[in-house]
Amino acid sequence: MNKKRKELIVSAITNGTVIDHIPTESVFQVIRILGLDKTNRQVYFGTNLESKKYGLKGIIKISDKFFEKDEINKIALVAPSATLIVIKDYEVVYKSDVKTPERIDKIVKCFNPNCITNKENVETHFKVVYDEEGKMKLSCRYCEKNTSKANFVFV
Ligand code: CTP
Ligand code: ZN
Numbered sequence: 220m221n222k223k224r225k226e227l228i229v230s231a232i233t234n235g236t237v238i239d240h241i242p243t244e245s246v247f248q249v250i251r252i253l254g255l256d257k258t259n260r261q262v263y264f265g266t267n268l269e270s271k272k273y274g275l276k277g278i279i280k281i282s283d284k285f286f287e288k289d290e291i292n293k294i295a296l297v298a299p300s301a302t303l304i305v306i307k308d309y310e311v312v313y314k315s316d317v318k319t320p321e322r323i324d325k326i327v328k329c330f331n332p333n334c335i336t337n338k339e340n341v342e343t344h345f346k347v348v349y350d351e352e353g354k355m356k357l358s359c360r361y362c363e364k365n366t367s368k369a370n371f372v373f374v
């Protein structure tokens with residue numbers, strides 16, 4: 220084992236946010252839902268990177284970007300294992316695991332085409348619930364139908 224840390228596998232950033240410990244298969248989904256495919260900021264990412272904790276992981280680094288609550292909730296929904304790291308002047312100034320909230324408002328569409336949120340201009344409100352297998356689902360306040368992760372469509 221080579222113990223020397225020659226350089227970061229994905230370039231260091233001066234200021235901005237690192238999203239670390241993303242399940243490797245979710246990296247492109249995180250990029251898409253955060254609109255990072257359309258930003259004019261610098262974005263660096265890596266997939267299939269080795270991680271002691273998770274086997275293979277992905278990482279995304281965005282220069283000069285500090286996420287708001289809604290954006291962090293989106294990350295929590297598709298990559299609950301993620302760690303957010305804020306970088307200022309090359310130093311790590313803040314590090315925290317994302318937490319799946321108990322409620323999700325606005326950011327996801329209800330799966331039920333007949334739900335009022337899909338028929339009229341009504342914002343979605345969900346409670347986060349878990350099925351018998353422990354899989355997370357969003358239970359709609361209006362139609363009470365569950366939207367599962369495979370059916371998440373982000374607003
Ligand atoms: N990082 C960065 N740019 C910097 C400083 C750090 O992109 N200027 C990134 C590193 O690549 C790393 C993360 O921020 O992915 C956290 O940095 P640090 O705490 O120094 O790394 P580790 O000790 O390796 O963290 P951990 O063991 O928690 O993964
Ligand atoms: Zn609904």
